[in-house]
Amino acid sequence: MHLRPKIKFQLFLVLGITLFWITSGAFMAFYKCVNYIPGKDEFEFIVPNQLSFSAFLLINIIGPAVGGFIGGSILVFKLSDQLRGKSYWNYMLVNFLFFLGFILILNTLVPYIFYYRDEIAAADEPLKTAIDLLLLSPYAIRNVITWLIIAWFTIQGLKIYEKYAPTTIIAMLLGRFHRPHEVDRIFMFLDLSYSTSIAEKLGHIRFFSLLKDFFGDMTDPILNSQGEIYQYVGDEIVISWASRKSVIEGLQPIKCFYRIEKSIQERRDYYLQNYDLVPVFKAAIHKGPVVVGEMGAIKREIVYSGDILNTTSRLMEQCSVFNQKLIISNEILEGIPIERRKDYCLKHLGELALRGKSSKCHLYGVNQLTN
Known part of the structure; x- marks a missing residue:
């Protein structure tokens, strides 16, 4: 079964969240077994509930595995998309309430099934006993608070993860950007047309909202075209691809442009209602060697450097000269x-003469044929 790149990206996120929660559950299992004995002034390894450690570890992994997969799926596939345009505090409040309810359910069901079912069933007041053991006991409260902290790290980690492509994060963790090195990349420079007059018409605040909506509507087309957002520069976005044969022969950069165009047209009514216009844009695509590495001492960024970037920017300027969209x-x-x-x-x-070079770059206008 062929999955779209966006779905693969989201599944990768869910897998990462699930593994993070499983690891957290395993760590907590070890932590719960380490007890300080004041009388002996030493620590002892005691497994709670008279279980073997392997059974206790398994129980502490089952809940996080289920919670990480289901909760992560809801967070990645539903909440993140629905809350993308909301304020930060709205985003955090909805996620907090979701995880609070979700964690309360898990921290009630798992202990009940594995620890307290017989004790609750044999109690004179089963409901009161269940509430005391599953919700109000220090153990239950500590568990909920701990998992809320883990959920908070999950949400923040997701926001960091969305800032970079999965391959970029892995490369950063492996230290591949620590020293600059040369790579072959494809770049698309995409620019909002008539931005100056639009900004004058809308004012700075509404123009910023337009750009936010405009760039936000590109997210799915870019992911589905295997692209990575390199940077935003004013009313311009720079998209990048690894120069793989499958990317070029699959026309992914060109398809990306027309997928973005389709995405904007599908939201035509929204743009007309909110801004009294539909964004029009132009773009240029070029490839070649660039140097990549980390730049800066305080706010470190992954930076590409090379003539290819300047050339692509100049190619985009020719769109206006030749009246071409792409x-x-x-x-x-x-x-x-x-x-x-x-x-x-x-x-x-x-041809476009390149500064400081004898060679010239040939330009081709691209228009999609309609069936």
């Missing part, structure tokens, strides 16, 4: 098999 370079075109070009009209626009 321009690609000959480096991109050469990687696309002849048979894969049939869905697009490719028009040679001329």
Whole structure:
């Protein structure tokens, strides 16, 4: 079964959350077994509820595994998308209430099933005993508070994870950006057209809201095209891909542009209602070697540097000159098999002289053919 890149990205997040919760549950199992004995002035390893440690560890993993998978799925597939446009405190409040309810259910069911079922059933007042043991006991309260802290780290980790692509985070953890090195990348520079006049019409606050909606509506098309958001520069967004054969031959950067266009058109009524306009944009795609590494001492960033970035920016400027929505370079075109070009009209626009170089870059306008 073929999964869209966005779904793979989300499943990767759910898997990460689940593993984090399982690890936290295992750590808590060890922690609960370490007890300080004041009379002996030493620590002893005592497994609660007269269980073997393996059984106790398994019980403490089952709940987090179920909770991490179900809770993580709801958080990633539902809450994150629905709350993306909300304020930070709204986002945090909804997530807090969701995890509070979810954790209370798990911390009630798991102890009841594995620890207190017989004791509650044999009590004179089963309901009161259940509330005392499962909700009001120091053990239960400590458990809920601990898992709320873990949930908070989960939410914050998710926000950090969304800032970088999965491959970027893994590379950072492995130290691959510690020293600068050369890589081959594809870049798309995409710019909102008529931004100056739009900003004057809407004012700074509404124009910022427009950009936020505009860039937000690109998220799914970019993920579904295997792209990574490199940076936002004013009314411009820079998208990047690894120069893999499958990416170029699959026309993912070009498809990304038209998926973004489709996404904006599907929200046409929203933009007209809120801003009295529908965003129009232009873009350029180019590829080549760049140097990548961490930059800065305080606010460290992953930075790409090279002539390719400057050239791509200049290619985008030619969109206005040649009245084109999308321009690609000959480096991109050469990687696309002849048979894969049939869905697009490719028009040679001329050459662009590159600063400080004798070679020139050939420009091609791209238009999607309608069936």
